[in-house]
Amino acid sequence: MSSDKLNLTLRVWRQSGPEDHGGFQTYKLSGVSTHMSFLEMLDVLNEKLIAEGEEPVAFDHDCREGICGMCSLMINGQAHGPDRGTTTCQLHMRRFTDGQTITIEPWRAVPFPVVRDLVVNRSAFDRVIQSGGYVSVNTGNAPDGNCIPVPSSTQETAMDAAACIGCGACVAACKNASAMLFVSAKVSQLATLPQGKAERSQRVVNMVAAMDREGFGSCTNTSECEAACPAEVSVSHIARLNREYSKAILFSDT
Amino acid sequence: MFRVASDELNSRVPDGPLQEKWDRHRFDLKLVNPANKRRFNVIVVGTGLAGSSAAASLGELGYHVKAFCFQDSPRRAHSIAAQGGINAAKNYPNDGDSIYRLFYDTIKGGDYRAREANVYRLAQVSNNIIDQCVAQGVPFAREYGGTLSNRSFGGAQVSRTFYCRGQTGQQLLLGAYQALMRQVATDKVRLFPRREMLDLIVINGAARGIVVRNIETGRLEVHVADAVVLCTGGYGNAYYLSTNAKGCNVTAAWRCHRRGAYFANPCYTQIHPTCIPVSGDYQSKLTLMSESLRNDGRVWVPQQQNDGRAASEIPDSDRDYYLERRYPSFGNLAPRDIASRAAKERTDAGFGVGETGLAVYLDFRDAIRRDGEDVIRRKYGNLFHMYEKITAENPYKVPMKIFPAVHYTMGGLWVDYNLMSNLPGLYVLGEANFSDHGANRLGASALMQGLSDGYFVLPATINDYLATATLPRVVEDHPECTATLTAAQQRLNQLIGINGSRSVDSFHRELGLLMWDYCGMARTKAGLEEVIPRIRDLREQFWKDLRVPGSGTGLNQSLEKAGRVADFMEFAELLAIDALHREESCGGHFREEYQTEDGEAARQDDLFSYVAGWEFQNVGEEPVLHREPLNFENVTPTTRSYK
Ligand SMILES: Cc1cc2nc3c(=O)[nH]c(=O)nc-3n(C[C@H](O)[C@H](O)[C@H](O)COP(=O)(O)OP(=O)(O)OC[C@H]3O[C@@H](n4cnc5c(N)ncnc54)[C@H](O)[C@@H]3O)c2cc1C
Ligand code: SF4
Ligand code: FES
Numbered sequence: 003m004s005s006d007k008l009n010l011t012l013r014v015w016r017q018s019g020p021e022d023h024g025g026f027q028t029y030k031l032s033g034v035s036t037h038m039s040f041l042e043m044l045d046v047l048n049e050k051l052i053a054e055g056e057e058p059v060a061f062d063h064d065c066r067e068g069i070c071g072m073c074s075l076m077i078n079g080q081a082h083g084p085d086r087g088t089t090t091c092q093l094h095m096r097r098f099t100d101g102q103t104i105t106i107e108p109w110r111a112v113p114f115p116v117v118r119d120l121v122v123n124r125s126a127f128d129r130v131i132q133s134g135g136y137v138s139v140n141t142g143n144a145p146d147g148n149c150i151p152v153p154s155s156t157q158e159t160a161m162d163a164a165a166c167i168g169c170g171a172c173v174a175a176c177k178n179a180s181a182m183l184f185v186s187a188k189v190s191q192l193a194t195l196p197q198g199k200a201e202r203s204q205r206v207v208n209m210v211a212a213m214d215r216e217g218f219g220s221c222t223n224t225s226e227c228e229a230a231c232p233a234e235v236s237v238s239h240i241a242r243l244n245r246e247y248s249k250a251i252l253f254s255d256t
Numbered sequence: 257m258f259r260v261a262s263d264e265l266n267s268r269v270p271d272g273p274l275q276e277k278w279d280r281h282r283f284d285l286k287l288v289n290p291a292n293k294r295r296f297n298v299i300v301v302g303t304g305l306a307g308s309s310a311a312a313s314l315g316e317l318g319y320h321v322k323a324f325c326f327q328d329s330p331r332r333a334h335s336i337a338a339q340g341g342i343n344a345a346k347n348y349p350n351d352g353d354s355i356y357r358l359f360y361d362t363i364k365g366g367d368y369r370a371r372e373a374n375v376y377r378l379a380q381v382s383n384n385i386i387d388q389c390v391a392q393g394v395p396f397a398r399e400y401g402g403t404l405s406n407r408s409f410g411g412a413q414v415s416r417t418f419y420c421r422g423q424t425g426q427q428l429l430l431g432a433y434q435a436l437m438r439q440v441a442t443d444k445v446r447l448f449p450r451r452e453m454l455d456l457i458v459i460n461g462a463a464r465g466i467v468v469r470n471i472e473t474g475r476l477e478v479h480v481a482d483a484v485v486l487c488t489g490g491y492g493n494a495y496y497l498s499t500n501a502k503g504c505n506v507t508a509a510w511r512c513h514r515r516g517a518y519f520a521n522p523c524y525t526q527i528h529p530t531c532i533p534v535s536g537d538y539q540s541k542l543t544l545m546s547e548s549l550r551n552d553g554r555v556w557v558p559q560q561q562n563d564g565r566a567a568s569e570i571p572d573s574d575r576d577y578y579l580e581r582r583y584p585s586f587g588n589l590a591p592r593d594i595a596s597r598a599a600k601e602r603t604d605a606g607f608g609v610g611e612t613g614l615a616v617y618l619d620f621r622d623a624i625r626r627d628g629e630d631v632i633r634r635k636y637g638n639l640f641h642m643y644e645k646i647t648a649e650n651p652y653k654v655p656m657k658i659f660p661a662v663h664y665t666m667g668g669l670w671v672d673y674n675l676m677s678n679l680p681g682l683y684v685l686g687e688a689n690f691s692d693h694g695a696n697r698l699g700a701s702a703l704m705q706g707l708s709d710g711y712f713v714l715p716a717t718i719n720d721y722l723a724t725a726t727l728p729r730v731v732e733d734h735p736e737c738t739a740t741l742t743a744a745q746q747r748l749n750q751l752i753g754i755n756g757s758r759s760v761d762s763f764h765r766e767l768g769l770l771m772w773d774y775c776g777m778a779r780t781k782a783g784l785e786e787v788i789p790r791i792r793d794l795r796e797q798f799w800k801d802l803r804v805p806g807s808g809t810g811l812n813q814s815l816e817k818a819g820r821v822a823d824f825m826e827f828a829e830l831l832a833i834d835a836l837h838r839e840e841s842c843g844g845h846f847r848e849e850y851q852t853e854d855g856e857a858a859r860q861d862d863l864f865s866y867v868a869g870w871e872f873q874n875v876g877e878e879p880v881l882h883r884e885p886l887n888f889e890n891v892t893p894t895t896r897s898y899k
Contacts, residue, residue, distance in 0.1 A: 018810070019810050019811075035536055035538065037535045037536055038536070038538050039540070039646075041540065042538045042539070042540050045538065045540055045761070046538055048759075049759055049761065049762070051805075052759045052803060052805055052814070053759070055805070056805065057805045057806045058805065058813065058814060060811055060813050062328065063502060064327060064332055064334070064501040064502055064503045065332075065334065065336065065337045065501040065502075066501070066502060066540065066541045066543075067337050067501075067543055067544075067642065068642065068645075069336050069337050069423065069425075069426055070327070070332040070334075070336045070337065070501060071329075071331070071332060071336075072327060072328070072332050085645075087641075088645065092642065092645045092646070094645065094646070094648070096648060117472050117811055118810060118811040121811060123328065123472070124328055124329060125328065125329070125449065127329065128329050128330070128331075128437065128440075128447070128449075131433075131434060131437045132437045132438070132440050132441040133441065135434055135437065136392070136393075136434035136435060136437060136438045137391065137392050137393045137434070138438060139388075139391045139392060139435075140313075140316045141309075141312070141313040141316060141388060141435070141711045141712070141715065142384075142388075142711075142712075144384070144387040144388045144390065144391035145387060145391070146387055147346070147386045147387045147389075147390040147396070147404050148348065148403050148404055151398075151401060151402025151403060152398050152402050153398070153400070153402050154397075154398040154399060154400050154402070154405075157395050157396070157397070157398045160393075160395040161395040161420060161421060161427075164395050164420075164427060164430065165421075165423065165426075167426075168329065168331055168332075191393065191395065192393050195393050195395065197390065197391055197392070197393045198393045
């Protein structure tokens with residue numbers, strides 16, 4: 003066997019539905035090309051399972067370019083696998099070695115219930131955004147885009163936060179299942195830009211309340227989220243959220 | 257192969273001078289008074305740029321909206337993956353841009369196969385889009401002084417593309433998604449994620465609802481409304497390998513087509529010149545390297561065939577910068593169809609690079625020498641990072657290897673100036689319609705079109721329909737609803753019941769190869785005549801030998817794919833028939849028989865200056881061609897030249 007082919011043992015979480023308890027199944031997969039992406043490796047596994055009359059492993063994915071936030075997976079205990087700043091769909095098999103055992107699980111967090119196998123429901127994130135993750139502007143009659151200058155450094159900071167792909171790895175990586183990194187990314191983006199300033203106090207208070215309501219845990223500053231985040235959103239945005247929150251509570255007139 | 261109808265499709269383009277059409281039309285359209293708006297229900301299928309912007313804007317107006325997508329969140333629609341940017345005629349750089357120039361570039365870029373009035377409106381609205389997005393907090397790139405920054409895209413000699421690093425689609429979609437979430441919070445919009453539209457409900461000739469499958473539970477649902485707005489994206493995945501997200505499909509559009517909506521110009525497909533080449537038979541998708549890279553990257557191949565040297569060892573004198581050579585005035589920024597064909601010409605002639613010879617270089621050496629690595633990293637860092645992830649090569653050090661891949665589809669459901677299909681009450685927006693790009697789309701124009709359709713055009717035109725149409729109340733157990741639901745359920749049962757031996761993916765790959773080989777970058781009469789029966793055979797095998805494991809209850813990804821591939825199998829035949837019937841070369845449709853001496857596309861304006869709107873008969877039966885003649889009152893179709 004040439005060196006760019008791997009023989010792998012896969013321990014995959016199988017769960018037939020939300021009510022099922024689920025458990026690990028072990029599969030052997032040989033001749034995996036190191037040029038494959040991780041999801042292509044799972045495609046190959048699934049083709050094999052179908053040929054053998056078994057049901058394929060369900061997993062979420064769409065863009066396979068690291069931007070839609072649809073793919074997930076805990077790979078050997080790490081959200082999105084071993085590479086920093088990389089989604090599962092952008093992870094390649096050259097990161098693994100011949101003979102290795104790879105354990106593959108879904109995101110584990112109460113607010114993200116398992117739908118089947120490796121697929122979870124992340125609607126909680128949409129509900130958090132619904133609580134205030136926007137600028138309240140209707141379509142039409144917006145002023146000219148250049149009427150408020152935004153220094154490029156400010157815009158860059160906002161863009162760093164806005165890069166969040168909403169994948170949920172930060173929650174999965176956190177032992178408290180906190181969604182602080184996700185929430186702070188939106189709060190920070192909109193608090194930084196002049197367009198978002200008018201609603202900044204309400205926004206942070208409402209989004210934090212929504213996050214609690216959805217059952218996400220509290221943040222204990224261990225930064226596991228930042229290490230797992232494929233969009234490299236920095237925990238400095240959590241610090242900004244905390245400042246925004248304190249200001250909002252201190253100066254609130256309600 | 258097909259029949260020709262004697263009627264002409266009516267585009268309902270309003271009278272008057274080009275510049276005034278949209279304004280006058282908006283004045284002529286009937287309005288729905290604010291109190292009455294809440295009596296109307298509108299279904300929006302798809303939450304990409306077109307769908308999210310439409311659903312949010314209709315909600316703001318006061319309509320009751322239901323929004324559907326198959327992903328787990330509307331924010332994950334395929335628009336999220338757009339990298340390069342969005343055009344607008346702001347002329348901020350003062351380099352001679354104008355609404356008229358954006359209109360002209362787009363009509364010319366589309367090889368004179370688009371409607372003038374639609375394209376002009378698109379150019380007019382483009383400026384409002386930028387303003388709207390800025391107001392939403394979209395972090396567009398800025399100059400140090402704080403003003404918005406622009407870059408250049410193919411097919412234009414001005415800088416009019418607005419961008420957010422290499423993630424423009426993501427930021428625009430999040431802006432629209434957030435506007436949508438704001439409407440969800442006010443209950444104006446109800447959200448239905450993880451729903452796959454399986455059919456359209458037509459009652460008394462009008463679109464009145466949809467049948468969807470809840471992907472998590474497997475249950476089918478009926479939703480009724482006064483109008484249905486389809487924003488379900490393009491059909492590039494008919495080719496299996498494409499730059500599209502894995503879930504992109506033709507199902508929603510095809511199901512509407514089967515219910516009577518005409519499918520226009522399906523053979524207009526865009527092959528993007530700069531994608532990462534195929535690496536093996538397990539390949540599941542192709543990754544785009546944004547066109548913006550051609551601002552700084554230079555495309556070349558060795559001058560010698562099978563030159564075995566590493567790129568860095570090939571001196572300039574032995575390199576053929578073939579785009580600069582053939583198209584000196586546009587150079588590396590020649591439009592996509594032209595750049596793709598030029599790459600095919602070089603690799604077919606044996607000058608390709610890489611293991612398979614199916615690649616050309618995109619080289620940043622000179623830009624890095626000129627501007628330094630930091631500047632290049634700031635502009636394209638995430639793209640370079642993605643390239644390195646996939647190929648394990650460092651593009652700051654060695655040139656990228658790229659090759660053309662299926663990327664975008666200009667064809668789509670036929671719509672009139674109001675974006676309504678020939679089925680009353682069925683609107684089609686974004687990539688799913690055929691309207692604005694003719695036979696070739698210019699870079700950074702799809703995002704513009706999706707948002708123009710959703711934020712500005714539909715919210716103006718749909719009022720007129722709702723105010724004037726007779727729309728008796730429809731309930732969910734109307735006999736037509738029940739019949740459509742039953743048919744959808746039977747089809748799913750049938751797919752599961754085949755119980756053959758081959759997986760959905762194996763069929764999809766096989767179809768994709770046929771399409772790429774015979775309906776790809778170059779097409780011929782003989783090839784198309786050969787492939788049509790082969791598509792039919794494959795479809796027959798599919799229905800005999802497919803294996804869908806599991807059942808229809810609960811999540812079953814094989815079943816989802818099976819339904820989509822079944823529709824691609826029918827659609828592919830129409831695409832090939834359209835390509836066969838169009839005996840000319842234009843934009844992305846290149847028929848080898850019709851080319852100039854130096855290998856450029858040769859249009860046949862006297863014969864084919866029309867939109868081909870296809871009417872469905874039955875699977876395997878001859879479709880009927882309805883033509884919409886294209887009238888050019890403002891520009892004169894000429895041979896497109898980028899030399
Ligand atoms: C990699 C890449 C880069 C690109 N870069 C650019 C760029 O830089 N500039 C530019 O202008 N254009 C770019 N494009 C093109 C552009 O992104 C798309 O044309 C555009 O985003 C399409 O938007 P849309 O709203 O029409 O559809 P999409 O964003 O594709 O959305 C389709 C929606 O329909 C839903 N849907 C589909 N089928 C069903 C069904 N059966 N049932 C229920 N829901 C369904 C999906 O869930 C989704 O919400 C790029 C395209 C690709 C592939
Ligand atoms: S902050 Fe990072 S890890 Fe969390 S959802 Fe966003 S992209 Fe994913
Ligand atoms: S599949 Fe889209 S981010 Fe991985």
